[in-house]
Amino acid sequence: MSANEAGFNTRAVHAGQAFEPRTGAVVPPLHFSSTYAQDGIGGLRDGYEYGRGGNPTRDALQEQLAALEGGTHAFSFSSGLAAEDSLIRAVARPGDHIVLGNDAYGGTYRLINRVLGEWGIGNTPVDMSNLNAVAAAVAVNKTRIVWVETPSNPMMKITDIEALAKVAHDAGALLVVDNTFASPYLQTPLALGADVVVHSTTKYIGGHSDVVGGAIVVKDAELAEKIGFVQFAVGAVSGPMDAFLTTRGLKTLGVRMDRHSENAQAVAEWLLERPRLKPCCIRGCLPTRATSSRPSR
């Protein structure tokens, strides 16, 4: 049985996780080294030269992510936004245009509008669940990316990925799906025609609220080459400890998503039985947040 024929949970546990040959340790060791000894000038061992360019612990996670999303190449980053930034810089240029959901995660909109907008990349937010609105917003040969979260954060809107892929491709654009909320356990956008999957692995993939990270997964070698170049050239890679924690989280993604789904179903049914509940009773009376000196959102 090839790795890709194995079931989701088997791939989650084994993809990229070959045992360590010297001791037989079933969990691959963590590699914290920043640089690697060479067998003479240019004599790299397995291609490893410097930690920004490659690290075995990060590679193990990348292999695991690609196997779970049904991609050929995955790239692990220090945060979801770092992944998004590298992806956009790999495929878009000043003068290009992005169509994105009008309820996309606020940080994604801030990156596209306030950071990349300053570098000449335009954007149009639309209701992604309305395909006619998307078709009207894309500009043929100018829109480089159609960007969708489905389900979206926080409105939980759902978009038909296959239909959206057609709209994007007809305009010569790539379809990027932020799969953070469904996770590859519940949805694999590449199989539905998306060109790129992005993740904030900080959420369900990491799963334990102890690591911030991001990922990009693709199934096209040319696209992978461009993204790999930016990952290396810009350098927002995940560190070995973060990569290890994310790999460990991924191994239990399936069982956690089953439980999340059961819990969400139970809450939805509980609410359905109480149609008169006021929104403030559901939210509870939350204390007002103190102001802080963090950067403006």
Ligand SMILES: Cc1ncc(COP(=O)(O)O)c(C=O)c1O
């Ligand atoms: C859907 C979605 N995409 C991207 C991000 C950004 O990820 P990160 O916080 O890991 O940078 C988030 C963060 O909340 C998110 O919810």
